[in-house]
Amino acid sequence: MTVNSILVYAPSWIGDSVMSLGAVRALRENYPSARLAILTRPWVQELYSGCDIVDDTILYDPRGADLGIEGFFRAAGRVRREGFDVGVVFPNAFRAAALVRVAGVRERWGYATESRGFLLTKRVPQAPRPFGRHQSHFYLDLLSGLGLAVAEPDTSLTLTPAMREAARGLLERHGWKGGALVGVHPGATNSRAKVWKASRFAEVAVRLAEEHDAQVVVLGGVTEGELAAEVQRGLPPNIALTLQGRTSLADLMGVLAELSVFLTNDSGPMHLSAALGVRTLAVFGPTDARETGPVGARALVVREPVDCSPCVYRDCPIDHRCMERVSAQRVYEEASTLVAS
Ligand code: SF4
Structure with a gap:
């Protein structure tokens, strides 16, 4: 299938977001000309500002402006208006998969956890994590489970002048x-x-x-x-x-x-x-x-x-x-x- 635009549903916290950068980079390498946007919490958004691998961000603030079920649908509406071909869901939460489904994202990829497999179009079974394996591999393993090419995680960050x-x-x-x-x-x-x-x-x-x-x-x-x-x-x-x-x-x-x-x-x-x-x-x-x-x-x-x-x-x-x-x-x-x- 042709992929012109990808939405990454990012993790909620700073550390997890940094550790997921290797997988974001791998997505960029697999789809060099696609638009790559990040659905992110406001307190993490600036992490992506200096990232030349990311085209733009969409905010989702479930603890503030998007509180409750109304906020959930409001955020889904923002995603829907952008019209993404693919949504890659990094967090395991049911709500994350539900949001990309409600937003009408055509292809929805993620781990089949939290009884949310029916919301995804490509499901990767989550194998028990080997003891001592770094969290950055958790996100890359999802991509390799989807059949994408991945290398060792590169989680480096750059800043704008x-x-x-x-x-x-x-x-x-x-x-x-x-x-x-x-x-x-x-x-x-x-x-x-x-x-x-x-x-x-x-x-x-x-x-x-x-x-x-x-x-x-x-x-x-x-x-x-x-x-x-x-x-x-x-x-x-x-x-x-x-x-x-x-x-x-x-x-x-x-x-x-x-x-x-x-x-x-x-x-x-x-x-x-x-x-x-x-x-x-x-x-x-x-x-x-x-x-x-x-x-x-x-x-x-x-x-x-x-x-x-x-x-x-x-x-x-x-x-x-x-x-x-x-x-x-x-x-x-x-x-x-x-x-x-
Ligand atoms: S239980 Fe042990 S490892 Fe855990 S916080 Fe206490 S001293 Fe540290």
């Missing part, structure tokens, strides 16, 4: 002197178990900043003020700046691109920085870095092996040993090696 310029302006307005920058992101969405001690992040950042004559920028979402403040308290005021709660996704990506090194937990910003080729050190505890770790030659994971990891907990039911045992000294040493590389 305007995005970089805007981020530099933001940093300068908050006290950046234009030199080396160490970035710290002490939070992790929806999980306290994934959070390493903020005071240890501060300790490592100060040592790195002193050695490299750098400033430290603290990053985080709007709900991460407490953690950001705790890092801030551990930093000498003359080197510290904070952008916690003050960045759009595009700003965040632009700021990450300026960093000499980024210290983070397992988080969406971790995936962004690794995809941007920034030196990224991620402290892992309850999650499995083989499955959700940062992808890229300049990304490094630090963890201490404990018998109970990986686990499914958002709050540790015992003594949080997976994170407690990761010392500031160890992270500092690994980060120093990374900076020198």
Whole structure:
């Protein structure tokens, strides 16, 4: 069949969206002249702004403007008006397949999960995921199951000059002197178990900043003020700046691109920085870095092996040993090696 236009129903979260980029790239390579659009949540949309493999985006905001069943049909109407030949549904949710069906997308491809097979025109059975297989393969396996050509996942991101310029302006307005920058992101969405001690992040950042004559920028979402403040308290005021709660996704990506090194937990910003080729050190505890770790030659994971990891907990039911045992000294040493590389 001739495919002139493809809609990708993208994952909801930043990290998953980054990990799906390899599959988006593979779609572009399989259909080089087709229009490739992304149905995306508003908080992820800017991730695609600098992607030259993507032609445009359509918003779906089920927690805001498209809340409830009316919002669902409104979003389906937006897709219908564009008239896509193919919809590739990356998330496993029933609602995702239902939306492309209601939108009248002619060919609908996805995993046959959640009893939604009848909504799809090409169904790929989801095999049990081999232990330790990276999440980026989950999306590529869907494409290979559809008979498309795929290579190793390339999840790299690029920024437009305007995005970089805007981020530099933001940093300068908050006290950046234009030199080396160490970035710290002490939070992790929806999980306290994934959070390493903020005071240890501060300790490592100060040592790195002193050695490299750098400033430290603290990053985080709007709900991460407490953690950001705790890092801030551990930093000498003359080197510290904070952008916690003050960045759009595009700003965040632009700021990450300026960093000499980024210290983070397992988080969406971790995936962004690794995809941007920034030196990224991620402290892992309850999650499995083989499955959700940062992808890229300049990304490094630090963890201490404990018998109970990986686990499914958002709050540790015992003594949080997976994170407690990761010392500031160890992270500092690994980060120093990374900076020198
Ligand atoms: S149960 Fe173990 S792996 Fe899970 S959060 Fe607690 S210490 Fe970490």
